[in-house]
Amino acid sequence: MGRRSLPKLDPSLQLESHLLSFEALDSPWDPTRIYGRRAPLEIEVGSGKGLFLLTESQRVGAHNFLGIEIVRKYARYSAARLVKHQVANARMLQGDGQRFLVEFVPESSIRRVHVYFPDPWWKKRHRRRRVLNDMFLRHVERVLEPQGELHFWTDVEEYFQTTLETIATHTQLQGPLPVPERDAEHDMDYHTNFERRMRMHGLPVYRSFFIKRHEHVPIPAERLSQASDTEAEHADHDRP
Numbered sequence: 001m002g003r004r005s006l007p008k009l010d011p012s013l014q015l016e017s018h019l020l021s022f023e024a025l026d027s028p029w030d031p032t033r034i035y036g037r038r039a040p041l042e043i044e045v046g047s048g049k050g051l052f053l054l055t056e057s058q059r060v061g062a063h064n065f066l067g068i069e070i071v072r073k074y075a076r077y078s079a080a081r082l083v084k085h086q087v088a089n090a091r092m093l094q095g096d097g098q099r100f101l102v103e104f105v106p107e108s109s110i111r112r113v114h115v116y117f118p119d120p121w122w123k124k125r126h127r128r129r130r131v132l133n134d135m136f137l138r139h140v141e142r143v144l145e146p147q148g149e150l151h152f153w154t155d156v157e158e159y160f161q162t163t164l165e166t167i168a169t170h171t172q173l174q175g176p177l178p179v180p181e182r183d184a185e186h187d188m189d190y191h192t193n194f195e196r197r198m199r200m201h202g203l204p205v206y207r208s209f210f211i212k213r214h215e216h217v218p219i220p221a222e223r224l225s226q227a228s229d230t231e232a233e234h235a236d237h238d239r240p
């Protein structure tokens, strides 16, 4: 199932207020400077067209939200939605979510990490490109606050099971905790654009979340380093 092209963006929209780049970030980054307030922070890795970020940031106004999207046109599209709706508590970062966690995010600083329908990279030789690899998951555990949560949904059962095993083997996150399916009340009443597509095609969706119930135990530096993928590798999504 390939991805359809995006509608053209209104050229008069000014995206700078809601679209960040790595060049503009300090390391460690300072969310207070970006949002103008201190508040619990939720991040989404791989926002795609940004439906989750838009609806959830409006629903949970007391939290700050950051969507990270590696493909420029999707990052811009999601930022444009936030600008149009004048959302004050959400921003998009264009770039690699793995790099963001590794290089910019301090320990125990994030309330929730969301990863929805990550690219499955079906071919065995491409599996190393999957976002939910052991190194990334160790960083998720590192950056979550105590009682912080990782939310992970996918339509690919094999990716779901592999990730559950990776989490159990490489982290102390507790789960998987179940997430019930909710009936949609209108055409866009879905968690993400991909959930909408899967549900409309009658395909299964595997949902889970995990909680960090412990203080973080520092991880040896050599287990926390990893080469990251480039945008080019993500430009062509590999769904059949």
Ligand SMILES: C[S@@+](CC[C@H](N)C(=O)[O-])C[C@H]1O[C@@H](n2cnc3c(N)ncnc32)[C@H](O)[C@@H]1O
Pocket: 045, 046, 047, 048, 049, 068, 069, 070, 071, 074, 095, 096, 097, 098, 115, 116, 117, 118, 119, 131, 192, 193, 194, 195, 229, 234, 237
């Ligand atoms: C299959 S789409 C799902 C989009 C959205 N989460 C949804 O459910 O509708 C996966 C998205 O993750 C993005 N992505 C893949 N690897 C990434 C990475 N390392 N950092 C940030 N975004 C990434 C892709 O460009 C793509 O837009």
